[in-house]
Amino acid sequence: MSDATSMAEDFASGRSDPVQALEQALEKASQVPAVFISLTGERARREAEAAAARWRAGQPLSMFDGVPLAWKDLFDVAGSVTTAGAAYRRNAPAALLDAPTVGLLCRAGMVSVGKTNLSELAYSGLGLNPHFGTPHNPHGTDQPRIPGGSSSGSAVAVAAGIVPIAMGTDTAGSIRIPSAFNGLVGYRSSSRRYSRDGVFPLAHTLDSLGPLTRSVRDVLAIDDLLHGRTQTHTARSLKGQRFVLAQQDAEPAVRNNLLRAVEQLKAQGALVEERECPTFQATLDLIKHHGWLGAFEAFALHEALLDSPDAELLDPRVRRRLETARSLPASQLIHLTDARRRLQQQLVDDLDGAILITPTVAHVAPPLAPLAGDDDLFVNTNLATLRLTMPGSLLDMPGVNLPSGRDAQGLPTGLLLSAPTGEDARLLRAALSVETVLNV
Numbered sequence: 001m002s003d004a005t006s007m008a009e010d011f012a013s014g015r016s017d018p019v020q021a022l023e024q025a026l027e028k029a030s031q032v033p034a035v036f037i038s039l040t041g042e043r044a045r046r047e048a049e050a051a052a053a054r055w056r057a058g059q060p061l062s063m064f065d066g067v068p069l070a071w072k073d074l075f076d077v078a079g080s081v082t083t084a085g086a087a088y089r090r091n092a093p094a095a096l097l098d099a100p101t102v103g104l105l106c107r108a109g110m111v112s113v114g115k116t117n118l119s120e121l122a123y124s125g126l127g128l129n130p131h132f133g134t135p136h137n138p139h140g141t142d143q144p145r146i147p148g149g150s151s152s153g154s155a156v157a158v159a160a161g162i163v164p165i166a167m168g169t170d171t172a173g174s175i176r177i178p179s180a181f182n183g184l185v186g187y188r189s190s191s192r193r194y195s196r197d198g199v200f201p202l203a204h205t206l207d208s209l210g211p212l213t214r215s216v217r218d219v220l221a222i223d224d225l226l227h228g229r230t231q232t233h234t235a236r237s238l239k240g241q242r243f244v245l246a247q248q249d250a251e252p253a254v255r256n257n258l259l260r261a262v263e264q265l266k267a268q269g270a271l272v273e274e275r276e277c278p279t280f281q282a283t284l285d286l287i288k289h290h291g292w293l294g295a296f297e298a299f300a301l302h303e304a305l306l307d308s309p310d311a312e313l314l315d316p317r318v319r320r321r322l323e324t325a326r327s328l329p330a331s332q333l334i335h336l337t338d339a340r341r342r343l344q345q346q347l348v349d350d351l352d353g354a355i356l357i358t359p360t361v362a363h364v365a366p367p368l369a370p371l372a373g374d375d376d377l378f379v380n381t382n383l384a385t386l387r388l389t390m391p392g393s394l395l396d397m398p399g400v401n402l403p404s405g406r407d408a409q410g411l412p413t414g415l416l417l418s419a420p421t422g423e424d425a426r427l428l429r430a431a432l433s434v435e436t437v438l439n440v
Contacts, residue, residue: 001161003214004067005221011055011066018051018066018111025068025113028162034133035153035162037073038080039114044068047111054109062225065109070157070166072150073115074122075099076198084200085118085150087131088310099198101167101209101226108225113163116153120315122169122202123298123322125177125386127152128372130315137181137365139411145365148178148385154212155182165213165222169199171206171294173361173389179212179401180360180414185435186212186401187219187428188392190421194226203297206393216400216432223428235436236429239269242354246277248388250362253407258359258415261404261438268437277356279347283391286339291328293336293394299325317378336394344395348420355430360401360414361385388416396421400431402438 002010010016022044029036051066060066073083076095083089098106106112117132119125127149128134135156137145147156151168155178158166168175170188179186187210194209201207211222220233245262247255262272302322305311311319362384371378392399399418406412417434419427 004164004218018048022048032160034135035156036114044111051109061109068111068113068163070113070116070163072154072168074200085120088313100195119150120318122150123318124149125173144368146368148181150174151178158212170208171202172393173386175210176360176389176401181365183403183412184212188399190398191396203294206294216435235433238433241270243272243357244354245274245357250359254359254413257405257413264437279350295325296333356418358416360416364407364411392418398424398427
């Protein structure tokens with residue numbers, strides 16, 4: 001499937017139109033189980049018909065007028081229940097208003113197809129959901145494999161060719177991980193880059209939003225629309241662009257594909273320094289020995305739920321993970337918060353203007369069945385899957401997953417480009433240049 005930019009070019013040339021694109025999206029959505037929690041067909045058809053009329057008149061609202069997209073079911077979409085992937089929210093009141101992010105892309109003419117599945121309450125990196133089903137990774141041809149989470153449905157909606165763009169959220173890796181497992185581009189923004197109003201939270205300090213797409217140019221276009229800009233983006237030469245490659249333990253395919261990509265960058269004149277990134281390593285150690293800041297915030301957010309009868313309706317694995325923070329000492333939270341501020345400043349000095357390169361996940365998407373049947377395996381695999389994205393979340397680093405290749409079974413691997421908090425624009429420009437080299 002082509003990316004959103006190519007789809008919009010087809011609209012402009014008359015080779016296709018938004019109504020045709022929507023009907024194809026809805027047909028595909030009906031054929032792939034557990035990707036969507038709800039479809040918004042009536043609204044989408046109104047939006048697509050209006051967009052088609054604007055293209056015929058030569059007056060599109062934006063370059064993505066009429067392009068279909070999906071929303072992780074944490075975003076409020078007027079008239080739809082925001083379930084957060086939780087059974088206890090099935091009968092919650094429908095949202096009265098679109099979340100600001102939804103409203104901005106709607107006013108740019110984009111067509112909201114529906115709400116995608118996710119790990120319950122967005123609290124897992126694997127993407128399993130016992131209430132609404134688990135979407136299967138389209139690349140798992142040997143056996144069903146996990147989609148990655150928590151933005152599982154958003155990733156599969158794009159990877160399966162239903163829509164070219166889906167919006168997700170990322171608190172510990174929930175955009176970057178499913179993007180890596182599904183061979184997509186996934187962008188975790190700095191937490192304050194987009195409005196989080198109208199988006200069901202998990203951890204206020206760490207939550208961020210971003211798109212899962214088929215190209216960096218689509219990410220840049222969405223970023224422009226969400227900031228009211230119209231820009232032309234061209235890939236710049238990598239000559240003299242500085243990177244720090246921080247090697248991490250990873251499966252051979254992940255490591256080999258990453259090193260091959262780095263050699264491609266070097267061949268184009270990029271300056272790649274292969275060394276440990278002390279701040280990244282210190283953040284890994286901090287999380288390992290002092291816990292996860294998001295655990296404190298998630299428990300505080302859901303304490304009343306855990307103390308209510310609705311707690312019985314939760315996925316037991318999610319409930320247990322939430323409960324682990326109940327008895328943690330306040331001193332641990334203070335230590336994490338203080339260390340976070342110190343490490344964020346250290347990172348700026350450590351990278352000194354370079355872009356950090358790491359594996360996104362150290363392994364490819366594992367088989368689904370063993371994880372569904374073994375709680376200990378689930379816990380250990382979840383921690384291993386989140387390990388390399390959690391430091392970026394704790395330090396609020398914008399990050400872009402880029403596909404780096406496949407393993408022997410055809411399963412995608414990913415590399416992660418990251419920068420200090422707030423340096424999103426510079427990171428996205430670098431990602432566009434890197435993607436161009438990797439796609440040659």
